[in-house]
Amino acid sequence: MLPVRALHLGHLTMDFAAAVTGRTGELRMPVGAFLVEHPSGLVLFDSGMHPDLVRSTERLGPLGAGLTIELDEAELVGARLAAVGVDPREIAVVVTSHLHFDHCGGHAQLPNARIVVQRAEWEAARNERLIAAGIYNPGDFDLGHDIQLVDGPQDLFGDGTLRLVPTIGHTPGHQSLVIDDHSVLVGDACYCQLALDEDALPAFAWDRAQQLATFAWLRQQQADGRELLFAHDQANWPAPTGVPSGTE
Numbered sequence: 001m002l003p004v005r006a007l008h009l010g011h012l013t014m015d016f017a018a019a020v021t022g023r024t025g026e027l028r029m030p031v032g033a034f035l036v037e038h039p040s041g042l043v044l045f046d047s048g049m050h051p052d053l054v055r056s057t058e059r060l061g062p063l064g065a066g067l068t069i070e071l072d073e074a075e076l077v078g079a080r081l082a083a084v085g086v087d088p089r090e091i092a093v094v095v096t097s098h099l100h101f102d103h104c105g106g107h108a109q110l111p112n113a114r115i116v117v118q119r120a121e122w123e124a125a126r127n128e129r130l131i132a133a134g135i136y137n138p139g140d141f142d143l144g145h146d147i148q149l150v151d152g153p154q155d156l157f158g159d160g161t162l163r164l165v166p167t168i169g170h171t172p173g174h175q176s177l178v179i180d181d182h183s184v185l186v187g188d189a190c191y192c193q194l195a196l197d198e199d200a201l202p203a204f205a206w207d208r209a210q211q212l213a214t215f216a217w218l219r220q221q222q223a224d225g226r227e228l229l230f231a232h233d234q235a236n237w238p239a240p241t242g243v244p245s246g247t248e
Contacts, residue, residue, distance in 0.1 A: 001179075001180045001182060002036055002037060002038055002161055002162070002179060002180055003036070003037040004034055004035070004036050004037075004179060004183070004229075004243050005034065005035040005036075005037075005084060005243065006032060006033075006034055006035075006229070006236075006237070006243045007032065007033045007034065007035060007048070007077065007080040007081070007084075008030055008031075008032060008075065008080070008237055009030075009031045009032060009033055009047075009048030009049060009071075009075050009076070009077055009080060009106070010030075010031045010048065010049055010053075010069065010070055010071035010072070010075040011028055011029060011030055011031060011069075011070040011071075012028070012029050012031060012067055012068070012069060012070075012102060012232075013026050013027065013028045013029070013067065013068040013070070014026065014027055014029070014066060014067055014068075015027070015066065015203075017203055018066070018202060018203045018204065019191045019192070019195065019202050019203075019232075020191065020192065020194055020195045020198070020200045020202065021200045021201055021202065021203060022198070022200055023200075028234070029191070029192075029232040029233075029234065030231075030232060030233075030234060030236075030237040031048050031049060031071075031102050031231065031232070032046070032048075032230075032231040032232070032236070032237060033045060033046040033047055033048050033077060033080075033106070033231075034046070034177075034185050034229065034243075035081070035084070035086065036162065036177075036179060038156075038157060038161065038162060040092070040157050041092030041093060042086065042090055042091050042092050042093075043091075043092065043093045043094075043095060043156070043162065044077070044091050044093070044094045044095070044110065044113070045094075045095045045097065045177050045185045045187075046094075046095075046096060046097050046103040046104070046187065046231065047077045047094055047096075047103070047104055047105065047106030047107050047109070047110060048075075048076065048077045048102065048103070048105060048106040049069070049071055049076075049101060049102050049105040049106065050101065050105030050106070050108065050139075050140055051073075051076055051105075051106075051108065051109070053069050053071050053101075053105065054071050054072060054073060054076070057069055059101075059137060059139070060101060060134055060137075061132075061133075061134035061137075062133060062134045063101070063133070063134035063135065064134070076106060076109060077106035077109055077110070078106070078109035078110075088109050088110050088111075089110075089111060089112050090112075091110045091112065091113045092112070092113060092114065093113060093114050093116055093156070094107060094110055094113045094114070094115050094116065094145075095116045095156070095162075095164065095175070095177050096115055096116065096117045096121075096141070096175075097174060097175055097176065097177075097185070097187025097188060097189075097231070098117075098121050098170065098171045098173065098174045098175070098187060098188060099117065099121055099122070099124075099125040099136055099140070099141050099171070100135070100136070100171070100188065101137060101140055103187065103188070103231070104140045104141045105140045107140065107141055107143060107145065108140075108143055110145075111145075113145060113146075114145065114146040114147075114148055115141070115145045115146065115147050115148065116148045116150060116154075116156070116164070117141075117147065117148070117149060117150070117173070117175075118149070118150055118151070118152075118164075118166060118173030118174070118175050119149040119150065119151050119173065120151075120168075120172045120173030121171055121172060121173025121174065121175075122147070122149055122173065123172075123173075124136070124171060124172040124173060124206075125138070125141065126138065126142075150164060150175075152166055153165055153166065160181070161179065161180055162177060162178070162179060163177070163178040163181075164176075164177060165177070165178055165184075165217075167186075167187070167189035167214045167217065167218070168206075168207065168210045168211070168214060169189070169201075169205055169206065169207050169208070169209075169210040169211020169212070169213070169214045170187075170188045170189060170202070170205055170206060170211060170214075171188075171206050172206050172207075174187060174188065174189055174214075175187070176189050178221075178226070181226070182226060182227065183226055183227040183228070183229055184218070184221050184226050184227070184228050184229065185229050185231075186218065186228050186229060186230050186231065187231055188231065188232070189211075189214050189215075189218060190214070190215055190218055190228075190230070191230070191232045191233065192230055192232060192233035192234075192235070193228070193230065193233055193235060194233075195215075196215055196218055196219060196228075199212070199215055201215075229243065
């Protein structure tokens with residue numbers, strides 16, 4: 001099996017009901033990325049938040065009003081990689097679940113990576129109305145990298161070990177990553193196991209019907225014995241079951 005390492009990249013706090021309908025209070029969520037060692041090169045699934053957010057939420061625009069960001073220099077993706085002996089310049093591929101700020105803000109620290117993203121997500125992220133609302137910020141992801149746009153499922157290296165699966169609903173082009181047919185990197189297809197267990201969507205979704213279908217697919221993955229590795233579920237961190245932590 002391919003080695004996988006979880007990288008803990010700060011925290012977000014938001015209204016609980018915004019993540020899991022019907023809940024009250026606040027939800028403090030870890031922000032996570034995953035490093036996969038493939039024979040063809042180092043692969044990163046998501047990259048966390050932009051370095052500017054260490055000091056200010058100004059770059060989030062209207063979105064920042066409803067969030068509390070906890071992030072320091074040691075929690076940036078470049079520092080986390082260096083802490084586990086990986087030069088950020090060695091990352092060959094970044095599989096981007098989607099282009100929201102807490103999943104692609106660290107792309108700036110990965111200068112040599114090829115960014116793999118669903119075409120539908122790339123196109124949505126360049127929508128001027130969504131940019132004005134703070135949903136997307138091209139300054140996070142449109143930085144001159146080699147961009148590989150994919151349409152639908154994709155076998156990343158043609159050997160079956162890393163499979164991209166569209167998990168649409170949260171955004172138009174969200175994707176998850178199946179590793180060795182053993183585990184699934186969920187991204188924001190579902191925030192946490194609680195939401196999946198209760199079939200409780202977040203308050204805001206691009207397509208609620210499609211996200212419900214994605215939830216059903218995720219439950220089927222669990223039923224088939226695959227482990228779901230959530231980006232934002234505190235129960236998974238500092239390390240999901242069987243995944244070495246990048247926080248030590």
